[in-house]
Amino acid sequence: MATHKAAGPTCKILDDNITKLTCPLDNGRHQGNIKHDLGDLDRLPLELQSDILVRLDLQTLTDFRRVNRKAMDNVDALPEYKAILLHNKNSLRAIFSVELGRFITCNELYITLQTKICERCGESAEFIYLLTCRRVCATCLCRRIEYCPITIEDAERRFQVPCHPIQKLPAMRSLPGPFGPIGKTCLHCYTLIDSSLAFLVGATNRAGRRPACSAVPGPAMPLSKSREMEVPTVDRHMFDGRYMSVVQAHRIETPGMVSE
Numbered sequence: 001m002a003t004h005k006a007a008g009p010t011c012k013i014l015d016d017n018i019t020k021l022t023c024p025l026d027n028g029r030h031q032g033n034i035k036h037d038l039g040d041l042d043r044l045p046l047e048l049q050s051d052i053l054v055r056l057d058l059q060t061l062t063d064f065r066r067v068n069r070k071a072m073d074n075v076d077a078l079p080e081y082k083a084i085l086l087h088n089k090n091s092l093r094a095i096f097s098v099e100l101g102r103f104i105t106c107n108e109l110y111i112t113l114q115t116k117i118c119e120r121c122g123e124s125a126e127f128i129y130l131l132t133c134r135r136v137c138a139t140c141l142c143r144r145i146e147y148c149p150i151t152i153e154d155a156e157r158r159f160q161v162p163c164h165p166i167q168k169l170p171a172m173r174s175l176p177g178p179f180g181p182i183g184k185t186c187l188h189c190y191t192l193i194d195s196s197l198a199f200l201v202g203a204t205n206r207a208g209r210r211p212a213c214s215a216v217p218g219p220a221m222p223l224s225k226s227r228e229m230e231v232p233t234v235d236r237h238m239f240d241g242r243y244m245s246v247v248q249a250h251r252i253e254t255p256g257m258v259s260e
């Protein structure tokens, strides 16, 4: 069970709602020899192939890995991929479980896992906020409104974001299950986006429609006003997207040093 002092010992997050059974990974299960090559890709030096692969988003990398045994071996040999699997397999499970694999590259996750401090306050941080793939501490997670994802419908209404640009933002599909300090069970799945990104898209959209001077966020724009305020305990949807969108993640010190 994931715990943190700011939310209490029973606080449930994404980790508590994914298991090896609900999101199995096939790494290490395949036997056999290489029977097929990778065609023109094999003409590239292995270093260049690795440089390309590590920049792929995790879903594309996984799809490529399934092409054949050679592709699987090449992906499995990536130092960044190996380190993620060795130290933080659960972060991969979490990303695939909430359908964020298209929005996070292998290298991006690896770099974030190497960090140890909260992006907001600089204190030691044990969570990864998946919608932006950044480290966050328990205190900032609980108190800062930017870690409260919102639904697309909410974003359209609050930030005057048109449907088209908002659908290009990284979006996650929440899992049903118990979340938050009291472990309240949420039976619905929500499509959630980062509220700060939605705000920026809305501001950009307004700036395109109005003179530049009037594009500055005013008091009617709730996120800009309340960015430093504490979030309410329970929002009007009766679910708390913060706990649905974070995973506990150990820091990767040096590849090969620590095992999960």
Ligand SMILES: [Zn+2]
Pocket (backbone or CB within 6 Å): 118, 119, 120, 121, 122, 123, 136, 137, 138, 139, 140, 141
């Ligand atoms: Zn913090």
